[in-house]
Structure formats: C-alpha cells, structure tokens
Amino acid sequence: ELSEVYGDDRANGAELRAIGTGRTRRFDADIVAAGDGFAPQLELARxxxxxxxxxxxxxxxxxxxxxxxxxxxxxxxxxxxxxxxxxxxxxxxxxxxxxxxxxxxxxxxxxxxxxxxxxxxxxxxxxxxxxWDLYRAPERMTPTGATILCRCEYVSATTACQAIAEGAHDPAVLKRLTRIGMGRCQGRYCLPQALRLLDEAGYATSPEALFAPQIPARPVSIGALSAEKPEWGGHSESAPAMRPGRQLDRPLALKSADLVVIGAGVTGISAALFAARAGASVICLDRGQVNGEASGGNAGSLHLQLLSWDFGNKAVGDGSLQLRTLPLQQESIALWQGLEKELGANFEMAITGGLMVAENSKQISFLEAKVAAEARVGIQTQVIGADDIRKIIPAISDAIIAAAWCPGEGKINPLAATPPLAQAARAAGAVIEEFAPVSGIVREGQDYIVDTPRGQVSAQRIMIAAGGWSFQIAQMLGASLPIRGAPLQMIVTAPAPPLVPCLLAHADRHLTMKQNASGSLIIGGAWPAATGTSGQSEILPESLEGNLWVAAHTVPQVASLQVIRSWAAMNIDIDGAPLIGPLPGFDGITVAATANGYTLGPLMGREAAAAALSGRLRQDLEAFSMTRFT
Structure with a gap:
C-alpha cells in the first residue's frame, strides 16, 4: 500500500509498504497516481x-x-x-x-x-x-497533518481537524467552515475521510445527515442547462421543517438569563453579541448550529440599491417600506466594515459597486424612476450608458444599453463572517447553545419559561430571531407573526477568468451575480426552491434552468462555464421590509427578522438587542415594527 508521497513543493517519489510484512520501499517519481477504492454513486439515487x-x-x-x-x-x-x-x-x-x-x-x-x-x-x-472476507484490505490510515483531504478545495487534514475541534460536528458545518466538498467532485472523494475524522472525534454521522443532494449531479455546461422561463412576482412560501441533525443530551449551561435569543443566524448572533456587551446575561438557542440555515446559505450580496422586484409593479405593497430600508442597509454595511476591523477577522468583504442593467427604453425609464426614488432617501445611484458599463464589465451582452450604478454595493462571505461574530459573542459572555430546539414557551409570573429537550431556561425577555421559523416560535405563545419561509436557490460555477468585477443585477429579470476570490461565479436572484420531505431545501430544475438563462443572456461568456454545484436555503418572506420591535400583547418579547437579511443582519441584531433591554425601539425603526400589520 502507498504509505507516503515525499517531496517539498512537489512530488519527488513514493513509499510503498507491504501489507503482510510491513517492509517499505521507496521509488523516485515525478507523478504519483494512486487508486482510492470504489464506492457507489449516490447523487442520482438521493x-x-x-x-x-x-x-x-x-x-x-x-x-x-x-x-x-x-x-x-x-x-x-x-x-x-x-x-x-x-x-x-x-x-x-x-x-x-x-x-x-x-x-x-x-x-x-x-x-x-x-x-x-x-x-x-x-x-x-x-x-x-x-x-471480500479473504482479501479484505487493512484499515486505511487516518489522514494527518498536511495530507490533502479535499483535492478540489485543497483542504488539509489539519484544517479539518481544527474545524472539528472548534465545533464542526457534522458534515454540513465542516463543509461550511472548511469548503470540504464544495469543488467539482462535490465530496465524492473527500466525504468518506471527513466522516472518518468526525467519527474518531466522537461525532458519528447518520447517513440522513450528509450533505443535501443537489443538481446537477456532475459538472454540466450552463449552455446545456439554461432555458428561458417567465418572470413572476412575490415569493413561493414553504413551511419550514426540521431537517436531520444531531441530538445532544448535555443540559443547557444556564437555567436563567436576562435575555433568551431564539435563533443563531446572523441576526440572533449579533443580538447576543451586543446584548452581552451591554452587560446582560444572554443565552442563544438554536435547533441546529450557528449560521446553519439562511445566514450560512445565502449568496453574500451586500445590497444598497433596490432590487428590481422591490420597486414598481413587482414590489409588495407600494414599495415605500422597501425604499425606507435602504438607509438601514447603508448603515449595516458600514457596521459590517467596522466589525471586520474591530475583530481582526477576514469577512472576505469588498465594496465593488453594483450594476443593474437594462436592455430597452422601458427598462431605462424604470431605472431612472428608481434612481430618483433612491436619491430621496440619500442613496447614491446613477444611470450610466453602454460605454461606461463596458468599462466596468467588458463581457456584458451587446443587448445591454444602460444601467443603474451604485458604488456602495458589494459582497461578503457569510461562511467567513458569522463565525467571528459568534466567537465575539462568547467572548463577551453570551452562551450559545446549538442543537437546542425550542419546544415550548409558557408565562410564569414575570418570567417566560423556554422548554428544550435539554432543559428549561427562564427569562423576562425573549427575542425571536428564528428566520423563516419565527412564525412557529410565535405560535408557542399563542401569537401570530407575518413571517414565512421562502426557500431560494444559489448556483456556483467552475472558476473562470475575471468576468464580473462587481455585483450584477437586471432591471426586469430575477438575477444577482458576482465573482468570488477563487474565480467562481455565484448566481442567484431569488429563484424559488422547495422544501423536501427530509426538511432540507431542494433545487427546482425549472429554477436552475431559468436562473442560468438570465445569467448567460446578460453575460454571454457565462454559457461556456460549468455549473459545479447548487444549493437552496430558507429565506425570510415578510413584505419586502424587515420586522423589528416588541410583539404586541406580550411584554418582554422582541421580534427581529430581516429582508435582504445578510446585509441587514448585524444592524438588526444590535438594534433588536437595544430594544429588548431598554424596552424602547429606535425612532426611525418604528415604521418596521408590528404596528404596520395591526
């Protein structure tokens, strides 16, 4: 068997070990090709x-x-x-x-x-x-040190083990923290060894808790998959379900706290951070893991101008609330920048500017009206012509004749940004309890008793920051929240030459597109996904085809790229604007839910924490409270 590949910055040779005697022998070589066994192809069956x-x-x-x-x-x-x-x-x-x-x-x-x-x-x-009994091979050595576990993303065994030690106790979290399984093979080669490391660390994984299967099962060119689909308005709501996950028996670390935060996405974690810094005792409960749902599954756009479906005829209501949200998004982007600097972290954040492109005079009129509306709330955008567009994106389609340019937009990596916030929250004294699903809430005197399978915790203040699941939490109190789940899809291509240097959207189509540091394009635009019987969000083939068509229609070179993976995550659907403030009729209950959630996450968390502790909501946020529904 192959026991070692030696060399400095490249392979210089290999050491083989006889299975029966243990005797070793070395061979000089420039290239080492090794078989790694066989395993069934699972993707199509799953x-x-x-x-x-x-x-x-x-x-x-x-x-x-x-x-x-x-x-x-x-x-x-x-x-x-x-x-x-x-x-x-x-x-x-x-x-x-x-x-x-x-x-x-x-x-x-x-x-x-x-x-x-x-x-x-x-x-x-x-x-x-x-x-198999007669010729069973000896158990493989566990990968160690600099051994490359994931060849697609170049993740070493040391990196994987460190992530496991820091809390990545299931394959999905390990994938988010290290990028294991995100490359072309989608985990077919590295997953077995990752599962072995988890098992040896005491975190055995049931088959049901593996990476969610998504389409395509193999890399496929965008040109072969894309097909034009009709446009639509609104979101496709879906009742969020409990996905497979780990169960813990360990009791909760606290039995009482000043504030219980329900939900460990970016909003809940930010709330826990700022509440703990204000001196409150805080426990944050989540049925899964930190960043495990929408916060860790979004595309990472930092939006500052209105999306095309939040203005004009496609907008929910008259669009005024969506417009009034923009200054909050600007404030939150600045907060993201400040947190990155303060924590000494790398959020992989960049302010690149953003283009919303138009193909005809009707779409240009739409952009001109949108730019004028944005100017009234202090957001800097301008309509530019074809020549200026091509200076920014030379590969843009010849059909594009104008665009709204917003210099303050950008991108962030949710997988890199939320974990440092959680670390800072813990450092400030907050307790974050993962795998602690809330099963009931009752009022006893001045306190609320929050039930979980791992025990109870009492508090006079509760914050509901459970994203698409907030409706279900409110029902435990006998209340109703106008928050629903809306699963959305994202698509990632193989690495490409520089094509899209800024955030890219379309004036009359559902599209967002950006290029990450590795060269992959991340393609989204609120195309609907579905919730499967397992509780995991699933890609819809028609959404995949339609989203890719818009991307290739806007930047034709995209058609030659390959799709290497897709995923779906549970988004929040309210009315196009965030919801923050007290829950009427329930003293001490605060609600925090976002639209354009990752952009707004830290600001909504900070202000919801302040409102929960003081009993007062910031004046300019009153328009986003429950009063608009009552």
Whole structure:
C-alpha cells in the first residue's frame, strides 16, 4: 500500500509498504497516481429520494435496495454497482430482475421464469462475500497533518481537524467552515475521510445527515442547462421543517438569563453579541448550529440599491417600506466594515459597486424612476450608458444599453463572517447553545419559561430571531407573526477568468451575480426552491434552468462555464421590509427578522438587542415594527 508521497513543493517519489510484512520501499517519481477504492454513486439515487444506509460488510454508504434492485421509492430500481459494489455478474442479474420489476410496475408483460437469475444472483453474492472476507484490505490510515483531504478545495487534514475541534460536528458545518466538498467532485472523494475524522472525534454521522443532494449531479455546461422561463412576482412560501441533525443530551449551561435569543443566524448572533456587551446575561438557542440555515446559505450580496422586484409593479405593497430600508442597509454595511476591523477577522468583504442593467427604453425609464426614488432617501445611484458599463464589465451582452450604478454595493462571505461574530459573542459572555430546539414557551409570573429537550431556561425577555421559523416560535405563545419561509436557490460555477468585477443585477429579470476570490461565479436572484420531505431545501430544475438563462443572456461568456454545484436555503418572506420591535400583547418579547437579511443582519441584531433591554425601539425603526400589520 502507498504509505507516503515525499517531496517539498512537489512530488519527488513514493513509499510503498507491504501489507503482510510491513517492509517499505521507496521509488523516485515525478507523478504519483494512486487508486482510492470504489464506492457507489449516490447523487442520482438521493435526488430521487432513495434512503441511504451504511453497508455492513464494506463500510461505505450506499442506497437502500433489496437484492433484486428494488428501492423503498415506488417505481425506482437500482441495478449494479450504483447500489453497492458487487461486480459484473451481480449487475447482470440485478439488471434482469430490475427490468422485470419495472415491466410489471407499468403493467406491460409477464417476465416469465426468474428463478435462474435469482439463483445466479444469490450465488454471485455468496462469492463476493467470500472474496471480500479473504482479501479484505487493512484499515486505511487516518489522514494527518498536511495530507490533502479535499483535492478540489485543497483542504488539509489539519484544517479539518481544527474545524472539528472548534465545533464542526457534522458534515454540513465542516463543509461550511472548511469548503470540504464544495469543488467539482462535490465530496465524492473527500466525504468518506471527513466522516472518518468526525467519527474518531466522537461525532458519528447518520447517513440522513450528509450533505443535501443537489443538481446537477456532475459538472454540466450552463449552455446545456439554461432555458428561458417567465418572470413572476412575490415569493413561493414553504413551511419550514426540521431537517436531520444531531441530538445532544448535555443540559443547557444556564437555567436563567436576562435575555433568551431564539435563533443563531446572523441576526440572533449579533443580538447576543451586543446584548452581552451591554452587560446582560444572554443565552442563544438554536435547533441546529450557528449560521446553519439562511445566514450560512445565502449568496453574500451586500445590497444598497433596490432590487428590481422591490420597486414598481413587482414590489409588495407600494414599495415605500422597501425604499425606507435602504438607509438601514447603508448603515449595516458600514457596521459590517467596522466589525471586520474591530475583530481582526477576514469577512472576505469588498465594496465593488453594483450594476443593474437594462436592455430597452422601458427598462431605462424604470431605472431612472428608481434612481430618483433612491436619491430621496440619500442613496447614491446613477444611470450610466453602454460605454461606461463596458468599462466596468467588458463581457456584458451587446443587448445591454444602460444601467443603474451604485458604488456602495458589494459582497461578503457569510461562511467567513458569522463565525467571528459568534466567537465575539462568547467572548463577551453570551452562551450559545446549538442543537437546542425550542419546544415550548409558557408565562410564569414575570418570567417566560423556554422548554428544550435539554432543559428549561427562564427569562423576562425573549427575542425571536428564528428566520423563516419565527412564525412557529410565535405560535408557542399563542401569537401570530407575518413571517414565512421562502426557500431560494444559489448556483456556483467552475472558476473562470475575471468576468464580473462587481455585483450584477437586471432591471426586469430575477438575477444577482458576482465573482468570488477563487474565480467562481455565484448566481442567484431569488429563484424559488422547495422544501423536501427530509426538511432540507431542494433545487427546482425549472429554477436552475431559468436562473442560468438570465445569467448567460446578460453575460454571454457565462454559457461556456460549468455549473459545479447548487444549493437552496430558507429565506425570510415578510413584505419586502424587515420586522423589528416588541410583539404586541406580550411584554418582554422582541421580534427581529430581516429582508435582504445578510446585509441587514448585524444592524438588526444590535438594534433588536437595544430594544429588548431598554424596552424602547429606535425612532426611525418604528415604521418596521408590528404596528404596520395591526
């Protein structure tokens, strides 16, 4: 077996070790090619909803199926190595039996006598079992030190182990903190070793808690996937469900606090930080992990000008609240900048400016009206022509003739920005309890008793900052909040040459696009996703196709790029504007929910914390309180 690849900044050779004797031998080499074993391809089966299990004999994860290929999903069969490694004879027999099952399912024809393929399959399975017993390879060494665990993103074992030690106790969090599994292979090669490191650290992972399957299952060119779809208004609401996750038995660290914050996204974490700095005892509860839902799953745009669907006919209501939100977004972007400097962190934040492009006179008129409205609330934007646009984005489509330019827009990496806020909150004295879902809230005298499976905590003040799940938390009090979940999709391309140096949007299409430090384009624009039966948000093929069409229509070179991954996250749907302030009829209950959530996150958290502790909401925020609904 391969025991070491040696060299300095490149491979100079390899050391092989005899499995039986342990004797080693070195070979000088410029290139070392090593087989890493085989495992079933899971993505297509998981996209179809087939449950997955751990193979008891071989240890790898595989789809659940019977010996003849039938899965628990009606109408789905898996034949051959895609359902578990067995070789050609097993694949041949399973193919015949699966075909017979499929024909029977659609009522076509009698498959005839299947006793022979069944006998052959049983014999081949016995042979394979004996073969694996006789020639079972020794257990692989655990990756250590500088060993590269994820080749796509160049993540070492040391980096992964450090993240696990700092709280990445499941694959999804490990992925967010280290980028393991975010490259072209989507975790097919690095996931087994990542699971092994988690297991050895005491955090065994059930198959249901793996990365959510998303489309495409393999890198595909945008030109092959894109298709124009009709535009729409509003959001597609979805009832958020509980996704698979870990359960902890450890009791809560506090039994009482001055403030209980429910939700550990960017708003809740920011609230915990500023409340703790104000001297309050704070406990922040989340059913999952810090940054685990919308805050960690958004595209990282820092919006300052209005999005096209928040102005004019597409806007919810008359659009006035969305317009009044812009100065808050400007204030929050400045707060993000201040926090990055204060904490000595790297949020991967950049103020690049933003373009909203137009293709015809009607869209130009729309932009001119929008720019005039933004000027009335102090936001600097201007309409520029085609020549100026091409100085910023030379690759822009020839169809683009004008744009609204906002120099204050930019981008931030949510995976890099929220964790330092959580660290600062803990340093200020806040207690953050992950895997502590709130199961009930009752009033006892002056206090509220918050129930979780890990115990109770009492407080006179509660902040509901649970994003799309805030409605469910309010129901525990017998209250109703006008907050719903709206799952949205994001798409990432393979690294490309510089194409989009600023935030890019369209005046009449759902689109946001930016380019990250690695060269990948992040494509979004509020295209709807869905909530699957597992509780995880899922990409809709029609949204993927439509979003990609708009991107390639706006920047034609995008069509030649490959999509390497997509994901969906639960966004917040209110009325296009944030909701902050007291919950009427419930003393001590404060609500904090955002629109354009990541941009506004730290400001909403700070001001909600101040309102919760003082009982007073900042005057200019009164328009965003519950009074607008009552």
């Amino acid at each position: 996209l179809l909803g087939v449950p997955i299990i751990t193979d008891p004999a071989l240890g790898h994860i595989r789809p659940e199926r019977t010996i003849d290929g039938r899965t628990p999903i009606v109408g789905v069969w898996i034949a051959g190595d895609a359902g578990g490694l067995g070789g050609a004879e097993i694949a041949l027999c399973q193919g015949e039996l699966s075909a017979a099952g499929a024909l029977d399912y659609i009522g076509r024809t009698d498959p005839g006598d299947l006793s022979k393929p069944r006998q052959n399959l049983e014999r081949a399975n016995r042979f394979q079992s004996a073969l």
